[in-house]
């Protein structure tokens with residue numbers, strides 16, 4: 311199942327028009343205003359409009375992203391409280407809209423230490439899970455690049471949080487290809503892809519992976535820098551994207567493209583990913599041959 315982050319200027323239902331235009335089977339949106347702490351009320355009419363736009367679209371699953379303002383690992387008591395309350399609102403709103411998954415960054419520990427940060431994240435998620443009656447939406451911890459003091463850049467950290475929360479119905483994982491590469495997992499090439507997935511399976515469990523962010527990375531391996539690139543234009547190479555697209559274990563889980571300039575480039579990047587899925591066998595090793603093969607029918611680089 312393939313899709314991307316869609317623009318929602320003019321209201322959330324507009325996201326489904328982009329999905330139709332770009333042929334997305336899944337989309338990612340924010341269900342609140344992502345840069346603001348205040349969250350305006352939601353009317354029944356808005357919910358109705360969202361659901362009917364969804365029904366009239368090719369979208370099977372909707373993923374929501376928790377705003378970056380939220381930091382559940384923060385040592386600042388006030389920010390931690392606000393973040394917890396916002397996560398509660400995000401989850402409740404996602405439930406009203408019938409959203410399937412809510413992607414969450416595990417947080418940054420700031421001037422404290424990593425273990426205390428992880429404990430605060432766990433405590434906040436625990437509190438939310440006990441208070442929530444939303445049966446529809448599953449929270450997904452995103453694998454992170456490891457920028458600054460962020461947690462969740464190793465499979466062990468993600469596994470630790472999941473084990474402590476111990477509620478597999480309530481929480482799973484969103485695997486971000488650009489982030490794990492920047493975090494130091496080399497997923498370039500078919501063999502490495504399998505090795506990294508085997509490691510993920512041993513430490514976290516592949517059954518916990520509920521969504522994938524398919525992004526190339528402008529940042530180098532192990533740079534701990536979070537810089538997404540268009541598919542085939544970063545450091546990852548095309549092999550991993552072909553492997554993911556063809557991987558029968560992930561056919562039914564949302565694969566979401568999150569690239570810069572999404573308005574201009576989403577359509578051709580989605581087309582490239584679909585094309586990679588159709589190519590049988592491995593891609594040729596030569597970058598030039600790869601480019602020719604990709605360009606041949608469907609893919610035209612419009613940049």
Ligand SMILES: [Zn+2]
Nearest residue numbers: 452486523568
């Ligand atoms: Zn991501």
